[in-house]
Amino acid sequence: MSTNISxxxxxxxxxxxxxxxxxTFEASDAERAVLTERFGLIDLANFRADVEVKDQxxxxxxxxxxxxxxxxxQRCVVTLEAVHEDVATDFTLMLVExxxxxxxxxxEVYLDPDAPExxxxxxxxxxxxxxxxxxxxxxxxxYPRAEGVExxxxxxxxxxxxxxxxxxxxxxxxxxxxxxxx
Numbered sequence: 001m002s003t004n005i006s007x008x009x010x011x012x013x014x015x016x017x018x019x020x021x022x023x024t025f026e027a028s029d030a031e032r033a034v035l036t037e038r039f040g041l042i043d044l045a046n047f048r049a050d051v052e053v054k055d056q057x058x059x060x061x062x063x064x065x066x067x068x069x070x071x072x073x074q075r076c077v078v079t080l081e082a083v084h085e086d087v088a089t090d091f092t093l094m095l096v097e098x099x100x101x102x103x104x105x106x107x108e109v110y111l112d113p114d115a116p117e118x119x120x121x122x123x124x125x126x127x128x129x130x131x132x133x134x135x136x137x138x139x140x141x142x143y144p145r146a147e148g149v150e151x152x153x154x155x156x157x158x159x160x161x162x163x164x165x166x167x168x169x170x171x172x173x174x175x176x177x178x179x180x181x182x
Contacts, residue, residue, distance in 0.1 A: 002050065007031045007129040011053060013095070013121050016062050020054030025132050039137055042073040042082050049132045061096035061118070062126065070136055076146040083144040091135050094118040095126060 002022035027047040036044045051066030070087045094116045101120035
């Protein structure tokens, strides 16, 4: 059985147990309007997430895992036309104490493709509604384009798209010549 939650739902980290708890988020009209403005969308037709929050112990932290589905419309970055997108993704986020998050950052754990995404628990609270909203945000197409639209940059000096960079002279070549002359 899962508990229905809202966008502003916050859990107290100390109250999360090892058996886990399931939550369902179904965005209301008002919440979709807030997220539409927050993310600069044209429309957010529907947005639902099913998540489980489980304490994995002090060494591993609290895991938030689940899936989300959304149907949204953004503006094309070239023409500003409406571009529809369906987002469907599974996700896992490991929440740890700030000290552990700092240690993981120092060890560059975020570079390991097999390591879970992680974040620090701030003030002993887990803003679960916001975690779900941010998960939608990072899974949306950041540069939506209308079908068949290409960027026309033929007359734009200094701009290149998917082209190799121009070969520039090495600024140390002059020093190398001086060394060779001596």
